Amino acid sequence: MITATMVKDLREKTGAGMMDCKKVLTEADGDMEKAIELLRERGIAKAAKKSDRIAAEGLVLGYVSEDQKVGAVVEVNSETDFVAQNAEFRSFVEAVAKQIVLKNPADVESLLEQESLEEAGKKVSDVLIDKTAKIGEKLSIRRFKRFETTDGLIEKYIHGDGKIAVLVNIKGGDSNLAKDVCMQIAAARPEYLNREAVPQERLDKEMEILKVQAMNEGKPEAIAEKIVQGRIGKFYSEICLVEQEFVKNPDIKVSELLKQNNCEIIEFARLEKGEGIEKKEENFAEEVMKQIK
Numbered sequence: 001m002i003t004a005t006m007v008k009d010l011r012e013k014t015g016a017g018m019m020d021c022k023k024v025l026t027e028a029d030g031d032m033e034k035a036i037e038l039l040r041e042r043g044i045a046k047a048a049k050k051s052d053r054i055a056a057e058g059l060v061l062g063y064v065s066e067d068q069k070v071g072a073v074v075e076v077n078s079e080t081d082f083v084a085q086n087a088e089f090r091s092f093v094e095a096v097a098k099q100i101v102l103k104n105p106a107d108v109e110s111l112l113e114q115e116s117l118e119e120a121g122k123k124v125s126d127v128l129i130d131k132t133a134k135i136g137e138k139l140s141i142r143r144f145k146r147f148e149t150t151d152g153l154i155e156k157y158i159h160g161d162g163k164i165a166v167l168v169n170i171k172g173g174d175s176n177l178a179k180d181v182c183m184q185i186a187a188a189r190p191e192y193l194n195r196e197a198v199p200q201e202r203l204d205k206e207m208e209i210l211k212v213q214a215m216n217e218g219k220p221e222a223i224a225e226k227i228v229q230g231r232i233g234k235f236y237s238e239i240c241l242v243e244q245e246f247v248k249n250p251d252i253k254v255s256e257l258l259k260q261n262n263c264e265i266i267e268f269a270r271l272e273k274g275e276g277i278e279k280k281e282e283n284f285a286e287e288v289m290k291q292i293k
Helices: 004-014 018-027 032-041 044-049 087-103 108-113 124-135 175-188 200-216 221-239 254-260 284-292
Strands: 057-064 070-078 140-148 153-159 164-171 249-253 264-272
Touching (some): 004 018, 018 032, 057 164, 087 124, 087 140, 108 124, 140 164, 140 264, 200 221
Antiparallel strands (some): 057 070, 070 140, 153 164
């Protein structure tokens, strides 16, 4: 009889998934060593051993349905930039983006549990483990964004061959305009759509900083507060998409571009590969010394 303790022990030894552990233990009639061997043969234990490595490279890619009503962008990380050039890895990331569009998972965990559209009969997590074992690096699906519309269109833009991915949901206008907006987002890095979308906490913090700056310039507090109101516009123009200067024509703002074309941006997403991941700094001299000792 395979007990929960046996499954737990095998999982701790190999890092493999609970269901995989239960399956091989059943096949091995409870023989722990045989179960480990089965996991290694299938590449599952090998993949698990890489779990403590930092995956900060990889690709961000996207997929948009033919009718441009549904789209998604996804980030899949690897350990080295070299893997991003691997055709099989790129194909896998593209397949994941398509899976997100067609199957609408709630989050990454739900996505991993779905049956893969790329390989029937396998979960996305199984395919990920297979790719990890075959490519020889830790791979992980980090995050994704998915937009759907009934009365607008979805457009994507991939910059730097997979370094930045942008997705926009726009109402009115055409695909060319939507592509221009995507390029704006890629280049200017807006954090919010408009002033109303900026959290009050973020605004309060910025205003406090600007007030201290003005007072450090020797301005009285009452005057400093008025200066803040004048300077806060620059803050908005940096972080709010519609307040930014249009990169293809700096004489107008994005809001004016939208007005000229009678359209509205509903939502946008910008994913940059490895953004926010602290990369591990390897000291090769120290590593060699550790091995010698």
